[in-house]
Every structure is written in C-alpha cells, then in structure tokens.
Amino acid sequence: MRIVFKTNYMQDIRPWKDTYQLCLYLIFLALVAAAPWWLDDFYLGELTNVLIWAIAGLGLMILTGHTGQVSLGHAAFLAFGCYANVILLEAGVPFLVAFPLAGVLTGLAGVTVAIPALRLHGIYLAIFTMALSILMDDVIVLAEPITGGVAGKYLGGVEIFGFLVDRWGTPVQFFWLVLGVAVLVTLGYINLMRAPLGRSFIAVRDSEVSAQAMGVDIARTKMISFALSCAVTGWAGALMGMFSGAFNNETFSVLISIQLLMMIVIGGLGSIHGAFLGAIVIGFLPQFLSISKEYVGAIFGGNTVAIPGLEFGIFGMILIAFILFEPMGLYGRWLKIRTWFELFPFYRKDMFKRQKSYLKTERLR
Amino acid sequence: MSLLEFENVTLKFGGLTAVNDLSFEVEEGEVFAIVGPNGAGKSTVFNLISRFYDPFAGSIHYDGHDLLAVKPSGVAAYGVARTFQNIELFEHATVLQNLLVGRHRHRKTNLLSEVLFLPSARRQELENREKVEEIIDFLDLQAFRDKMISGLPYGVRKVVEVARALATDPKLLLLDEPASGLSVEETTDMRWWIDDIRRQMGITVLMVEHDMGLVSGVSDRVLAMADGAKLALGTPAEVQSHPAVVEAYLGKAS
Numbered sequence: 001m002r003i004v005f006k007t008n009y010m011q012d013i014r015p016w017k018d019t020y021q022l023c024l025y026l027i028f029l030a031l032v033a034a035a036p037w038w039l040d041d042f043y044l045g046e047l048t049n050v051l052i053w054a055i056a057g058l059g060l061m062i063l064t065g066h067t068g069q070v071s072l073g074h075a076a077f078l079a080f081g082c083y084a085n086v087i088l089l090e091a092g093v094p095f096l097v098a099f100p101l102a103g104v105l106t107g108l109a110g111v112t113v114a115i116p117a118l119r120l121h122g123i124y125l126a127i128f129t130m131a132l133s134i135l136m137d138d139v140i141v142l143a144e145p146i147t148g149g150v151a152g153k154y155l156g157g158v159e160i161f162g163f164l165v166d167r168w169g170t171p172v173q174f175f176w177l178v179l180g181v182a183v184l185v186t187l188g189y190i191n192l193m194r195a196p197l198g199r200s201f202i203a204v205r206d207s208e209v210s211a212q213a214m215g216v217d218i219a220r221t222k223m224i225s226f227a228l229s230c231a232v233t234g235w236a237g238a239l240m241g242m243f244s245g246a247f248n249n250e251t252f253s254v255l256i257s258i259q260l261l262m263m264i265v266i267g268g269l270g271s272i273h274g275a276f277l278g279a280i281v282i283g284f285l286p287q288f289l290s291i292s293k294e295y296v297g298a299i300f301g302g303n304t305v306a307i308p309g310l311e312f313g314i315f316g317m318i319l320i321a322f323i324l325f326e327p328m329g330l331y332g333r334w335l336k337i338r339t340w341f342e343l344f345p346f347y348r349k350d351m352f353k354r355q356k357s358y359l360k361t362e363r364l365r
Numbered sequence: 366m367s368l369l370e371f372e373n374v375t376l377k378f379g380g381l382t383a384v385n386d387l388s389f390e391v392e393e394g395e396v397f398a399i400v401g402p403n404g405a406g407k408s409t410v411f412n413l414i415s416r417f418y419d420p421f422a423g424s425i426h427y428d429g430h431d432l433l434a435v436k437p438s439g440v441a442a443y444g445v446a447r448t449f450q451n452i453e454l455f456e457h458a459t460v461l462q463n464l465l466v467g468r469h470r471h472r473k474t475n476l477l478s479e480v481l482f483l484p485s486a487r488r489q490e491l492e493n494r495e496k497v498e499e500i501i502d503f504l505d506l507q508a509f510r511d512k513m514i515s516g517l518p519y520g521v522r523k524v525v526e527v528a529r530a531l532a533t534d535p536k537l538l539l540l541d542e543p544a545s546g547l548s549v550e551e552t553t554d555m556r557w558w559i560d561d562i563r564r565q566m567g568i569t570v571l572m573v574e575h576d577m578g579l580v581s582g583v584s585d586r587v588l589a590m591a592d593g594a595k596l597a598l599g600t601p602a603e604v605q606s607h608p609a610v611v612e613a614y615l616g617k618a619s
Contacts (some may be wrong), residue, residue, distance in 0.1 A: 009491055009494045009495070009498075010491070011488075012461070012494070013487065013490045013491065013494070061470040082380055168497075177369060188480045188481075191480050191481065191482040191486075192480055193480055194482070194490070195474065195479035195480075195482065195486055195490070196465070196468070196469055196474070196479065196493075197479050198473075198479075199458075199462055199465055199466050199469070200463065201468055202455055202457070202458050202468065203455050203458075203466045203469075203614065205452070205453065205455075205457075206455035206456050206457055206458065207453045207455055207456075209417070209453055210449060210450070210453035210454070210455070211466070212415075212417055212437045212438050212453075213440070213441060213447050213449075213453075214439075214441055214466050214467055214469050214470070214529070214533060215438055215439075215440075215441030215448070215469050215470035215533065216438055216444075216466070216469055217436070217438040224476065256564060297380060348407075351516070356586075359586075
C-alpha cells in the first residue's frame with residue numbers, strides 16, 4: 001500500500017493523489033490516444049463508440065449518480081443534441097461553433113424539462129422522464145420540415161481547421177475528436193466535483209433537508225444539474241449522429257435511455273470511472289456476444305445460433321446480477337479488490353458495507 | 366434587541382396544534398435550552414426556524430430580519446446553522462466533504478470558474494479547507510477526516526453533524542438533541558464543546574435536549590414546553606422546580 005504523506009492542502013484539492021497515480025493515468029491516456037497505431041479500423045470504430053457512450057454516461061452520471069435524480073429520458077437529449085448539431089451544420093455554421101452550441105441548446109432544453117420535474121422524486125421522476133423519451137420519437141416525426149421525420153437525416157464529414165473529420169473517410173481523425181471531447185468533459189467533471197457546486201449535488205442526493213439547512217437551494221441545484229447533464233448528453237448525441245452517419249426518429253428510442261441508465265449502474269453510480277467502465281461493457285457486449293455465438297454454434301455442429309432478443313436478455317441478466325451482488329458496480333468491485341490487496345491480510349468483509357439504518361432520504365440505491 | 370424572537374407563533378397540522386401561541390426570545394451569547402415531553406413541539410420550533418413549515422400565525426424575527434420572508438435555503442445565509450435529531454449527514458461522502466458542504470453559503474465562484482477550476486476557485490477551496498480544518502481540530506475529528514460517513518459509528522456522526530453546522534460559520538446554532546444516543550463520556554465531551562462553542566467562538570446556542578444533566582450544566586435559560594405551549598421559562602433550577610413542569614412530567618399529585 002502506498003501511503004501518501006500529506007503536507008499541504010493542495011494535495012487534497014488537486015485531482016490526483018500523487019505523482020505515481022498521475023503518471024499512470026497519463027500513460028493510459030497516451031496508450032488510448034495511440035490506438036490508431038495498434039488497433040485495426042474495425043476495433044478503432046468500436047473504441048470510438050465506447051468513448052461516445054462514455055460521454056453520454058458522464059452526462060447521465062451527473063444527474064443520476066451525483067444528484068440522485070433518476071432519468072430514463074436521456075435518449076431524448078441525445079436526439080436533441082444530435083439534431084441540433086446537424087441542423088446547425090446544415091445552416092452553414094462551422095463545426096467548432098455548431099458542436100458546442102448543440103450542447104448548450106440541449107442544456108437549455110434540459111432546464112425547460114427540469115422546471116416541471118423538480119417536484120418529482122424517485123420512481124415518479126423516472127416515469128416522467130421515460131415519457132419524455134417516448135414523446136421525443138413523435139416530436140421528431142411531427143417536426144418533419146426540420147428533422148426530416150421518418151426519412152431521417154444524413155451527415156457526412158465535417159471540417160475542422162481544414163481537416164476532414166469523417167467516421168468512414170477518416171476514422172482516425174474522428175476518433176481523436178471523440179477522445180478530445182471525452183477528455184475535456186472528464187476534466188470539467190473532475191473540477192466540478194472538487195468545487196462547491198459538485199459537493200452541493202452530492203448534498204442534494206444524500207439529504208435534501210440538511211442540504212437546505214446548509215444554504216443549498218434545492219431547486220436551483222437540481223436545475224443546474226439537469227442543465228449540465230443534458231449539455232454533456234447533447235454532445236454525446238451529436239457525436240453519435242456523426243458516428244452513425246444516418247439517423248431518424250427511431251435511432252434514439254427509449255431502449256437507448258434504459259441502456260444508458262443500465263450502463264452507469266453497471267459501471268458504478270456516483271463515480272466518473274463508472275461511466276467509462278459501464279460504457280466498455282455496453283459497447284463491447286454486442287460484439288462479444290456475436291463472437292461467442294460463433295463458438296457456441298461450433299459446439300452444436302457448425303450452425304450459428306440466432307436467438308431474437310438475446311442481447312437484451314443478457315443485458316437484463318447482467319443488470320440483475322449487479323443489483324443483487326454488486327450494487328456499487330464495476331468500479332465498486334475494483335475498489336474492493338484493490339483494498340483487499342493493499343491491506344492484505346487485514347481486509348474485512350464489512351468494509352464497504354452500506355449502512356442504511358440512519359438513512360431516510362429517498363434516493364436511488 | 367434579541368437575536369431570535371418568536372412572537373405568538375401558532376402552527377397547526379390539520380386539527381393538531383403543534384405549536385400554540387408560543388413566544389420567547391433568545392439573547393445573543395446565551396445557551397438557551399428547550400425541554401419538554403415527547404410531542405411537545407420542540408423539534409417543530411426548530412423546523413419553523415429552518416422554514417420547513419410556515420406558521421399559521423405569529424412572526425419569527427432573527428437579528429431584526431423577518432425570517433418568514435426568506436426561503437428555507439436562505440436561512441443559512443443569515444448565519445443560522447442546525448443539526449438534526451435523526452442524523453441527516455451526506456452518507457456517501459467523506460467527513461471532509463460533509464464539512465465543506467457547510468461552507469456552501471460562502472461560495473463566491475460561479476459555474477464557469479469551477480468547471481475550469483480557475484485560480485479564484487482554487488483560492489476559495491484553500492480558504493474553505495483552512496476553516497474546516499479549524500473545526501476538525503476543535504472537535505477532535507482528525508482521525509475521521511477522509512472516512513465515509515456510512516462507515517462511522519453513531520457517536521462520531523453526532524459530532525460530525527455539529528462540525529458541519531459550525532463549518533457554516535454561524536451566529537446562531539440550533540442543536541436538536543445533541544446528546545441523544547451518546548454514552549456518558551460522549552455526553553460530557555458534548556457538554557464541554559457546547560460551552561466552548563459559546564465562550565470561544567461566541568456563538569449563540571439554542572438546543573433541544575432531554576438530558577437534564579446536560580441542560581442544567583450548560584444552559585443559561587430553559588424553556589419548558591408541553592402540547593406546543595409554553596409551560597415555564599427561566600434558569601434551569603427555576604424550571605425544574607416549577608409546579609407546571611413537574612405536573613407535565615410526573616402527573617398531578619392525587
């Protein structure tokens with residue numbers, strides 16, 4: 001176990017524990033950034049997809065993981081961001097303006113939604129946001145002149161500083177764009193969580209009454225959380241649109257919303273790592289399944305097994321397993337394993353036990 | 366002028382009168398205790414000050430301000446901090462984070478400077494940290510600084526709640542049963558802390574407490590309540606021997 005001897009407060013305020021940890025993350029980032037040299041185009045595309053999902057996960061994590069407001073409607077904001085980006089691009093706005101603006105607009109849309117949602121808690125908020133997600137489908141169809149309706153819209157490459165960035169034409173550039181956005185969003189998120197606003201999110205999540213008594217304006221805090229969450233989700237949506245190239249009203253269905261929520265639960269609610277770990281599971285599971293289907297098929301005489309709904313069935317089972325056995329998600333499991341090694345042989349089973357005896361506030365656990 | 370003034374405050378929940386025409390004043394610099402049997406309306410008085418309830422009639426003034434005109438989250442800005450009877454800490458955060466939330470009312474940075482963590486945000490964090498560290502020293506919480514609340518024993522949680530309230534830099538501290546569920550030793554510690562909070566920090570303390578040892582030990586004045594109304598008000602000794610108080614607790618001699 002590394003023991004960090006703290007000699008000034010900046011050691012707690014800066015985001016990394018010590019130089020060793022900082023180096024570890026930088027090396028990891030460098031490895032990921034160098035992915036085009038050690039991955040073929042197919043897996044680079046998959047990695048890009050995972051990163052986009054991770055950005056969306058970070059968006060939902062702000063709202064659900066840190067502010068404790070469950071949302072099953074984030075597919076609607078993905079869609080909003082995606083269409084906002086495309087419509088702005090079609091209007092001739094350069095990408096470097098259109099893309100940030102798409103996020104800001106989605107954030108504003110989030111605030112509009114947050115105002116009626118502020119009074120709702122727990123399951124009611126989940127139902128409200130789920131309705132939103134279903135509604136978005138119809139809105140896109142009805143707003144056909146803007147959104148292209150059922151026929152959908154297409155998006156080729158965009159130009160950044162004269163470089164063409166296109167999912168199919170220049171996958172490497174597109175990967176770097178996505179990675180850049182992911183890194184920026186993560187850094188902003190880390191900063192937020194070490195500042196008063198991020199802490200007030202946690203306060204609202206864990207106990208609204210005492211947050212209020214500490215001078216945290218609950219309604220305002222929830223609204224800001226909605227805005228930030230939706231803005232980040234909007235960016236993820238814009239990237240998703242660029243990734244798929246073509247999309248219509250059915251691309252961002254309510255299933256995507258559920259998948260998003262599942263993702264952050266599997267990854268670990270209330271941690272930035274959780275968004276990334278969950279995205280890896282959600283992003284690679286379909287590939288893993290189709291690969292393993294071939295092997296399973298080979299055992300039964302060469303036929304590939306085709307079972308409709310297999311993917312969602314397995315997603316569901318994984319989710320149930322996590323909620324039953326590891327409510328803290330993959331990141332929580334990793335923390336436990338790490339602690340086990342660090343403290344060997346003094347790890348106790350109850351070290352991460354959640355005590356619920358004094359907890360009365362309503363929140364998603 | 367008194368620091369806190371209750372004037373003919375009445376609060377009704379349906380047919381139940383929780384607080385009935387209650388008037389009292391808390392002077393600056395004193396320790397003021399409220400005692401009474403269960404259901405007397407003691408915590409309701411606290412929740413009225415915290416603006417969780419709107420009184421049916423009457424007025425509450427704090428330091429010359431009309432408290433009824435502010436939002437629940439605005440009360441802290443005046444320098445009123447409180448603890449809760451059933452501990453209301455932020456369970457899935459560390460002790461340090463909990464105390465730093467207490468500094469929230471001193472926040473000067475905005476969203477943008479926090480997301481970019483500009484020097485102003487950094488400076489503010491350092492300031493907050495220094496203040497919080499003073500309180501950690503004062504209440505002997507050093508060993509728990511980086512521990513999650515969810516893993517702490519009950520006695521420590523009680524102290525962390527007081528620490529969080531102190532972190533707001535209050536003028537008036539409301540303690541809702543600070544000694545309930547504490548051991549004899551912990552209660553003695555709490556007693557010295559309340560004494561120090563008043564003497565060293567110059568904070569006015571208003572507390573609800575059942576432990577008469579603690580009440581008579583630290584408080585200057587005691588208000589006895591029953592069924593939402595005032596029974597007696599005076600020094601601890603006066604209130605303890607007041608016939609109406611004896612009757613409320615022990616019943617009438619037949």
